[in-house]
Amino acid sequence: MTTPPHAPQPETPPVRQPEAPPFPQPAEPAEPPPGPAARPDPAARPDPFAVVADAVDGMRDELAALGDQFRRRLLNDREVRRSLDGLLTELDHAHQAAEGRVVQPLLYDLVLLVDRIERQAAQDDSFVGSVAAELLALLEKYGMTRIPVTRSPFDPETQEAVGALAALSPEQSGEVAEVVRHGYRMDARIVRPQQVRVYTER
CATH class of the missing domain: 1.20.5 (Single alpha-helices involved in coiled-coils or other helix-helix interfaces)
Structure with a gap:
């Protein structure tokens, strides 16, 4: 048994798919026009005078x-x-x-002690004389100094007249003849005046 030949089938046209819209392409940066290199804006740099x-x-x-x-x-x-x-x-x-x-x-009491020791030392006692010298050094250590003995006119500021001697000449009148008792001072203050005898006219 023979099969009849296939009858030609009518061709169906292909279905056209809708085209997708094209994606926008990024715009390429425009190339700078040829010429010298672009310089930075002077206004953008700090002013050196303002910085200073x-x-x-x-x-x-x-x-x-x-x-x-x-x-x-x-x-x-x-x-x-x-x-x-x-x-x-x-x-x-x-x-x-x-x-x-x-x-x-206390120093004045020591001065009185020196007076008594010196009177005793007048008898040629060397030991007593050395004690008196040590006491004088102790007085000086605390600022008490002996008024020096000088043959000068009588000074009422530092001396006290306790006697008089006849002057041998008019020029000698008013001068200190001898020291009876030593005087002492502490700095500028007179602690005890020097007792003296003074020459006077006859």
């Missing part, structure tokens, strides 16, 4: 602050110095008061 002016202003502020600090420190130092001077003055006054109440009477 700012630095100078900062230094000026720092110097002003340092000057104020120095002046405050100087005033404080002056106040401290003034207070210290006041304390030293009070201490000196207290020292002088204590010296007048305690030290001077």
